[in-house]
Each structure stands twice: as structure tokens, then as C-alpha cells.
Amino acid sequence: MVKLNENFGKLKKNYLFIEIAKRIKAYSESHPEEAKKLIRMGIGDVTRPLAPVVVEAMQKACAEMGVRETFRGYEDSGAGYDFLKDAVSNYYKSFGADVSADEIRISDGAKSDCGNIIDIFGSGNTVLVTDPAYPVYVDSNIMNGNDVIYADSTEENGFAAMPDRNVKADLIYLCSPNNPTGSVYNKAQLKEWVDYALENGAVIIYDAAYEAFITENDVPRSIFCVEGAKMCAIEICSLSKTAGFTGTRCGYTVIPNELILKDSAGSDVKLADIWARRQGSKFNGVSYPVQRGAEAVFTPEGQKQCKENIAYYQENARVIAKTCDELGIKYTGGVNSPYIWLKCPNDMNSWDFFDKLLTEIQVVGTPGAGFGKNGDGWFRLTAFGTHEATAEAMERLKGLLK
Ligand SMILES: *Cc1c(COP(=O)(O)O)cnc(C)c1O
Secondary structure, three states: OOOOOHHHHHOOOOOHHHHHHHHHHHHHHHOHHHHOOOEEOOOOOOOOOOOHHHHHHHHHHHHHHOOOOOOOOOOOOOOOOHHHHHHHHHHHHHOOOOOOHHHEEEEOOHHHHHHHHHHHOOOOOOEEEEEOOOHHHHHHHHHOOOOEEEEEOOOOOOOOOOOOOOOOOOEEEEEOOOOOOOOOOOHHHHHHHHHHHHHHOOEEEEEOOOHHHOOOOOOOOOHHHOOOHHHOEEEEEEOHHHHOOOOOOOEEEEOOOOOEEEOOOOOEEEHHHHHHHHHHHHOOOOOHHHHHHHHHHOOHHHHHHHHHHHHHHHHHHHHHHHHHHHHOOOEEEOOOOOEEEEEOHHHOOHHHHHHHHHHHHOEEOEEHHHHOHHHOOEEEEEOOOOHHHHHHHHHHHHHHHO
8 A cells, every 4th residue: 555755744734824814714704894904914925016127038038939940848957048047147246156157056946946955965964944944944854754953043142043063963954034033144153154064064055035135234145155155055046035036936046066075985976966966857947938037137127127126125124123113122134134023012922913913903914933933922024015005004003002
């Protein structure tokens, strides 16, 4: 009889957003009038449309697909077209990270690569994840039967966990700017993680999905801005938040040529080679029109248009942060991130605060407890809404808590 992967039974039962949806549905059914006023500041999805240059590039590419001479089928390598890898490489160079086109693989987004990358690592690794964290890191490791240990991100360390030299980790997940806490690692802090990884023969999987939101100078846009990182880190990035590609799907993963590990027989193994082998067997690349759209993001006009959208969200983040300041609520994020991670007032727990906002002012956020044990008592608001809805939600919050 067929056997199942019973690791799935070890996953936490109620995925955060399912529970949130359930509570909203129950409230809406019992309070249909109030429910019309709901403002959603929970799910981390963008709302601004794609930049016009991106749409034009995709339309042009679609037209090419309809003509015999310019039609394209399978891409040779599935690693991404050179035009896009070159554009990403130049983008990295623009903020001081030396990443060559042959170290980049184009993907359909960061989530798949974050989840799939563990295929190239063996079993028995000590996997370290910061708590709280984006759920994919933990879930994908549990599905593969790996044990996960946690580095605590807390109010005391500004929700930016640092390495503990008494703990030996092999695989380390870092996300900066962080989802859900909006906190960031500055260059000195990232250097500490890189040094720790080099000392322990560990590999860092660095999720840079929010790099485009960074505004402060000492916060690196890439882990490869840090010396030594090319010998110990993989970076996973995405156009989802940078350019509104959540529904278009395109990302990229960088595995440096210097990242070489030893197998059990003592032979050198280039990590990029086995990732290429894995992707070659299980992934056939990103569609040509989407890659042309992605290429347009990195043109000067594309950068200008995408930055306008990011500035729109940053203005919302500023309004939320200002409201928290006025109400004396502690928070992280909002500066280099579309997320504000705030401490629930009056020592409420995350879900009670969620219910209070839902039922008393019809504002939906995300309970911090859903991202790990250190998230309890904390709450995430996102800046991805409209100016109008964000301002209205903040007025209601002031009315509730003042
Ligand atoms: C949104 C997000 C991503 C992007 O995922 P895609 O699959 O590229 O849409 C990656 N990591 C984190 C932490 C995110 O919040």
C-alpha cells in the first residue's frame, strides 16, 4: 500500500490566514452592516497596478509569441534568459554587490525557491530559523523531516536575532527587511552572521524580498554587500514586492561561484551546480513575456515607475508609524519595510487584539502569534492599502485607543 509523507501531520494545523479568514467570515455573517466597513491591513499583498513599462514589455513579448519567426518554446537552460540575468546582475552592482549573471537563476518567485532549496541539503542538518518568521522556512523543513531550532527575535534585540556562538547551526534562514517584524540587519550585524556561518561551515539562506524598501544607508540591499558572504550565503529575491509581481510571478536566486562545500567523501561540490541540476529536473523556467516584463523593471524608466509605487506604500507606513507614536504604542519596522510590527496595548495577546480591532473598528491585521512564539502580544499592520483606507483605519484606531 502506498505510504504517505507523514511529516505533513507535524505541520501546525491552522494556517494563519485560514484562521483569520474564518474569523472575518463569522463576524461578517453575524454583523453584515458593520462588515461593509472592513479595512484589510492584514495580508501581505500589493495593491498598486504594474508599472506601465512592465505592461508594455509583456504585451510586446506576447505579440512576439504569436509570430512564427519570434515565437519561443522551452528556454535552453530554464535558468532565465541572458537579457534578464544581465539586468539583475547590473542591478546588484548598482548597490555595491558583485553578482555575475552566471550566479543568478530566474524563478517564478521567492516562495518556491525558499521552499525548494532544501532539496540540495542532506538530512540531519541543524536548521536555524529566527522566531517570529515567514512560515515557509519552518513548514518546508518540517515537510522534509528536518528539525528546526529557533533564534529569538524579541523586543530586547529589536526583533533582530543575532548568532549565539554556543549554538551550532548548519543551515540558517535570515530575512531582512523582515517579514513580519519590519526589522533590518545593518551591515555590522549581517557581518556577524556571515562570520558565524564561516566559522561553523554553515550556509545562510537570505531572503531579500523587501530590499527595495530599504531607505537607510547602513542597511545592505543584499547580503553580498558583506565581505565573506559569497563563501557562505544564498540569496533569494523576488519582484513581488519590488514591482508588484505577486500575480505575475518572477524572482531570482543567487548562488555564488565561491560557495563550495565538501561532500562526505571529501570532494568539493559547487552548490550552484546541484541547484542547477535540481532545477533542471523539476523546473522548466519562467514564461518569456514575464521575463521581458521583469527586464523592464530594471530599466531606468522601470525603476522610476516602481519606486513611485514603493513611495506610495512608504507614505502609508509613515502614517501608521506616526499613529503608533501618537498613541504611545511600541513598534518596529515602517522605515525600511511595508510592515509595522506593534506591541498590543494593555498586554493583550495577539488574537484578542485581532478580535478587538475586527469587532470594534472593523480593521483587520495579522496576529503576531501566527509567526512564532515570540510574536505573541504583537501584531502586524501592512502599508499595502490605499492612502484613504490607511488614514481611515488609523483614525479609527485613535478613536479606539485614545
Ligand atoms: C512576499 C514574500 C516573498 C515573495 O514571495 P513570492 O513567491 O516571490 O511572491 C518572499 N519572502 C517573504 C518573506 C515575503 O514576505
